Amino acid sequence: MQHLDTTDLRILSAMCARPKASAVALATELSLSRNTVQARLVRLESNGALLPFEQRVNPAALGFGLVSFVHIHVQQRLLGQIVEQLKAIPEIIEAHGVTGSADILARVVASGAEELFRVNGQILAIEGVERADTSLSMAELIPHRTTSLMDLRLAAGNGTGSRSTGSAAEVAG
Amino acid sequence: MQHLDTTDLRILSAMCARPKASAVALATELSLSRNTVQARLVRLESNGALLPFEQRVNPAALGFGLVSFVHIHVQQRLLGQIVEQLKAIPEIIEAHGVTGSADILARVVASGAEELFRVNGQILAIEGVERADTSLSMAELIPHRTTSLMDLRLAAGNGTGSRSTGSAAEVAG
């Protein structure tokens, strides 16, 4: 993962503030050359700093308004196969191998309780899955955000004036 | 939350497949009028089906490569104030009020263990927070995805041919 310099951060931050702004407009706003913005955008996409567009799609709008977090306990030796089978369940939209009392923490969405129950049944039917403990999200207290992180980084690296060069202001690492 | 019909789904799905495609290109691909695509896109943005651009920013690229899930136990009567104070911690990038043994499940990122320890200290210092149990993400087994949900919905509502009209094929809800 290539880390970002202040110019990258400024570009990202401006894009968050004005997603529809063209590269030309961003360049003007940030006092950069249009070519620079374009080159940076290409690099941000190719090096993984920008995740795929699908992150923006709201599951609730697709009818999956029920969000739950499922703590899954598995037989470790079957982990690989289990993960493959979890991937085949469309309602599991994220999963992490975690430390702590559970082995996997999955985000599972559904249209309602009945469908969630069905999906949980699918999870439990996977060989090697010993337990699945489900917590329902009752409220989204802090919606997913990254601007707080960007602001933190910009505030930390903002000692080089309004026109920062790359390596002198590399802050994200 | 306004639910989406098949045309919306097809537009979203095409955007996920080709994020850089113009409205004109999408319209051609989907056999729709350009105006229709534009109108639908405006609606998708305004009704919350499309989340803000910042969802696409990868925290790891900002230097926050350590992901953890913090289960927070609180005094219920102080919940409102607690949430406000959690919001003021930039490294908390998501939080849900959940059922189950914990009250709040938070996603906390950091550059490393030391910083995570510091953030945890901040959480614990909030009045009304009784406990905070942290699980580290050791592996992103299933990266966040929504195309699986879209595919599911499209497969479920695909009985009306290649040119679906709105209400006859409303499937998401």
Added chain:
DNA sequence: ATCAGGATTGGGCAACATGCACTATCCACG
């Protein structure tokens, strides 16, 4: 069946953007 309202279609237009190319300059490193 009729009517009304919203959605969709197809087309137009001025302004603008994009992707790519080019040259010149700057900056960091060996």
Added chain:
DNA sequence: CGTGGATAGTGCATGTTGCCCAATCCTGAT
């Protein structure tokens, strides 16, 4: 100092956007 990559500024053919308009379609209510 020399070199290579990054940045800046500019140009151009092509395509896009935001907005507008009129006509048609579709759906639900009466």
